[in-house]
Amino acid sequence: MAVITPNTTYPAGPFVVAAHNANIYSTTSGRGIMSEPNGGLQVVNLDAAFTVKDEHIMPQEAVMALMDGTTVPMDVYNNAFGIRDDSDPAYVALAGLCQRVYFPYPAAFASWQWSFHVSVFRPFMIDMENQSGPDIAAIAVRVFVDGVELPAWRRNFPVSAEVDVQNNTFNNHEQICPLWFDLTYLQPAPAAGYHDIAVKLYLPRVTYNPQGLDPDPDELNIDVPLSAFSPSGATDVTVNSTVHTRISFGTRNVRCVMFK
Amino acid sequence: MSYIFPRRVLRSGDVMDNVELTEDITPAADRVSGKLNMHNFNQGIAASVAIDGEAFYSIHHYEKFSPFLWSRPFVPVATPPWGFPDGLTATDQVLVQNNFEWQALVDGTGEATEVTLTTGQSILWINAYVQYLWWGFNPTPGSITTSSSTAFSHENNATSVPCNLQFALRVNGNVIRETVTGIDDLTYRVSVPIKPLQQIGVGGTVLPGPQDIRGEQVCALGPPCLPIRIGACVPCVPGPQKVEIVVRRVPFITDTGVRQYGSYDKIYVYCRQVNVVELKSFPIDSVGPAEVTAPAFEPEEPLTTLTMYGNRVQPVVNAYNDVQEGSLARGALMHYHLPPATLGFGQDTFDGTSSGVWLFNSFYPGWLLPARDTVTLTAYAGAQATGWSNVAGLRLNNVSISTGRKILVLGNLQIRNVVGRETSPGDPDMNQAPYAVADIASFALFQLMWQPSTNGPTAWTSMEESLGMVNNFIWFTREPPSGLQPGDYLEGWGIENVEVHLMAMLDLPASATPINLGIFGSVANTNNECEVIRGSLSFISLRE
Numbered sequence: 001m002a003v004i005t006p007n008t009t010y011p012a013g014p015f016v017v018a019a020h021n022a023n024i025y026s027t028t029s030g031r032g033i034m035s036e037p038n039g040g041l042q043v044v045n046l047d048a049a050f051t052v053k054d055e056h057i058m059p060q061e062a063v064m065a066l067m068d069g070t071t072v073p074m075d076v077y078n079n080a081f082g083i084r085d086d087s088d089p090a091y092v093a094l095a096g097l098c099q100r101v102y103f104p105y106p107a108a109f110a111s112w113q114w115s116f117h118v119s120v121f122r123p124f125m126i127d128m129e130n131q132s133g134p135d136i137a138a139i140a141v142r143v144f145v146d147g148v149e150l151p152a153w154r155r156n157f158p159v160s161a162e163v164d165v166q167n168n169t170f171n172n173h174e175q176i177c178p179l180w181f182d183l184t185y186l187q188p189a190p191a192a193g194y195h196d197i198a199v200k201l202y203l204p205r206v207t208y209n210p211q212g213l214d215p216d217p218d219e220l221n222i223d224v225p226l227s228a229f230s231p232s233g234a235t236d237v238t239v240n241s242t243v244h245t246r247i248s249f250g251t252r253n254v255r256c257v258m259f260k
Numbered sequence: 261m262s263y264i265f266p267r268r269v270l271r272s273g274d275v276m277d278n279v280e281l282t283e284d285i286t287p288a289a290d291r292v293s294g295k296l297n298m299h300n301f302n303q304g305i306a307a308s309v310a311i312d313g314e315a316f317y318s319i320h321h322y323e324k325f326s327p328f329l330w331s332r333p334f335v336p337v338a339t340p341p342w343g344f345p346d347g348l349t350a351t352d353q354v355l356v357q358n359n360f361e362w363q364a365l366v367d368g369t370g371e372a373t374e375v376t377l378t379t380g381q382s383i384l385w386i387n388a389y390v391q392y393l394w395w396g397f398n399p400t401p402g403s404i405t406t407s408s409s410t411a412f413s414h415e416n417n418a419t420s421v422p423c424n425l426q427f428a429l430r431v432n433g434n435v436i437r438e439t440v441t442g443i444d445d446l447t448y449r450v451s452v453p454i455k456p457l458q459q460i461g462v463g464g465t466v467l468p469g470p471q472d473i474r475g476e477q478v479c480a481l482g483p484p485c486l487p488i489r490i491g492a493c494v495p496c497v498p499g500p501q502k503v504e505i506v507v508r509r510v511p512f513i514t515d516t517g518v519r520q521y522g523s524y525d526k527i528y529v530y531c532r533q534v535n536v537v538e539l540k541s542f543p544i545d546s547v548g549p550a551e552v553t554a555p556a557f558e559p560e561e562p563l564t565t566l567t568m569y570g571n572r573v574q575p576v577v578n579a580y581n582d583v584q585e586g587s588l589a590r591g592a593l594m595h596y597h598l599p600p601a602t603l604g605f606g607q608d609t610f611d612g613t614s615s616g617v618w619l620f621n622s623f624y625p626g627w628l629l630p631a632r633d634t635v636t637l638t639a640y641a642g643a644q645a646t647g648w649s650n651v652a653g654l655r656l657n658n659v660s661i662s663t664g665r666k667i668l669v670l671g672n673l674q675i676r677n678v679v680g681r682e683t684s685p686g687d688p689d690m691n692q693a694p695y696a697v698a699d700i701a702s703f704a705l706f707q708l709m710w711q712p713s714t715n716g717p718t719a720w721t722s723m724e725e726s727l728g729m730v731n732n733f734i735w736f737t738r739e740p741p742s743g744l745q746p747g748d749y750l751e752g753w754g755i756e757n758v759e760v761h762l763m764a765m766l767d768l769p770a771s772a773t774p775i776n777l778g779i780f781g782s783v784a785n786t787n788n789e790c791e792v793i794r795g796s797l798s799f800i801s802l803r804e
Binding site (some may be wrong): 003004005006008009010011012015017020021023024025033034036037038039040041042043045046047050051052053054055056057058059060061062063064065066067069070071073075077078079104105108109111113115117119121124134136151152153154155156157158159160161162170171172173174175176177178179180181182183184185186188221222224228229230239240241242243244245246248250251252253255257259260 | 263264265266269270271272274276284285287288291292296298299300301302304305307308309310311312314315316317380383385418419420421422427437438439440441442443444445448450451452453454455456457458471472473475476477478479480481482483486488489490491492493494512539540541542543544545546547563564565568569573574576577580581582583584585588590591592593594595596598600601602605606607609610611613614670672674733734736737755756757758759761793794795796798800
């Protein structure tokens, strides 16, 4: 619209009813002090020094920020997932690392951020006696935004233990490996509606298959001396045990900051 | 105020009533006197309305560049290899207390790592960064006990003892629990997941069970050298706010008790940043009132040009043709009235699992200018060049700075094999061939850099406060010897898979020439190298 122009300035003489009415309300553009501001004010109507100030903006109409998280530790062992050998294992969402947000309008972008403290038992498996190559238990978390995985944000974790599969020995170095992860993904142009982020985990069973030659490797078992389980256990008596992986999450949070 | 309509339409022959005549004009005057809202503005204003620099948010930033001081003699100039990063103090470093109390990061000059601001009701979007280093690599100030190879040595036994640091954000004295880089329960010990398949009672030894093998304390950060970034979105009430990054050192609890700290058991914090973007919800009033009056008509008041137009209609018309900031109600403008809240954003990624991991081994050029900005284009090769190397091609080109803005840059890298190629001599008596050992004093350094897009490929400028470093903390993995001939060894592995966090706030004067942003890496010592598996680099251009 244009600036408001009065229909009449009420000059001396008879009172013109139609002109007065048009001053108040009119369907003609640029007329009517009631009609024109009904959704019609434009930049041309603003004072030359007018700038939009923070208090002019309805809360959450330009930026939105949400955070969720937990401080409850969580240990996840690989046998929680059962045995799956298919190529598309079922990744499971992690409590404290998921968030669903409603965007009431289309955004320019959303900044998804997620952080977590993590410690893993991830063995580096070797066969010193037969000089076989090493094998490393698989552990990875993936992140999905609106159900689509972001491959560049997939993360593996440090090797934290050694297992000699032939000599039945292991060394645990987990205490020097706990790490913190803080990652950011900018989602371009999310549409209005619900959007979600989910950090997911899958731990396959542990096998020793260094060259990948065995098409159907068994889950790794080693004989562990009883003394490993208890100070009063015998050192020369062993018990057959299954090697698992474990991932322990500490404090974690996920944030969404959306910009119009 | 929502849409308004006249209460009546004046018709010929109507009796002129002063109340009805007043109601023709005063609603419009009331509305433009501080009650204009989303119903009054056309969506078209979004295209060209002027926006105050702090309308959407305000930016508050603290940064301190505190470089590692290497053991390499620096007279008159130093060249790589750099040796060890510990042993030398400077006033800009922060010494972490060993007393398990949350501690503000205050350096030797008394300068605190904090941001203070005054807000309305807002959400504080916080990103903070620190780089820490556990001293003990440098054997000169300490008294390192050597093992089979000095490569394994650390005065404070970082090869087996965690440095046990926890960082967190603290807002107005309250630690934000969801940001603690660890587990609040310092006694938290997990089990070793090697599970017996039968009741442990074989061989005549009957024990309760099955039971687990007791694990180690894992409640804090373990490696001796990490760059850490923490973030949070914290709602706040109106008033002064103080945002800090704080640290505490957790005692290391073993099976036999709490490990005691030695005289050289020092952790220093180096580069550090706190960035707070105040996302405004209900800000403090800053706009004065704008008032337009259209006095009520009195009975018997004559209708003249002055009383009808000059005193009433004209001021209202003028007010609508010159809307003041105070004419708007709080929260008058909706998203469709507003231009984009930022001036741009961008992101680049690297996934080495599909394209192949990215190796680099160029030497860190040093921490003083002009050496600090040295960039090399020499790719990974046997001979180590000197200078920062653009990591995995992670860069963002042609980022506009045509108007004033602040650019928040965030980078992430997942790296591994921060290895040195030191060789243990082996032991002929034990039929053991020489083998590669992982030197924990192998360091990879990273930083963000920028350049005008017209610059040449090696003309970059450091965002030095983003300097981050990791070491080879996975020292224990190696393959068995493959033969018995001297030199016939297999390489050590370093599966750190550690996350390198980088962050900077770039505040440049406006320029018609756009800029490029990139992540750069280097290594400290001879035969050091590093693999990058995945990474991302993103920027957000914020209004100011």
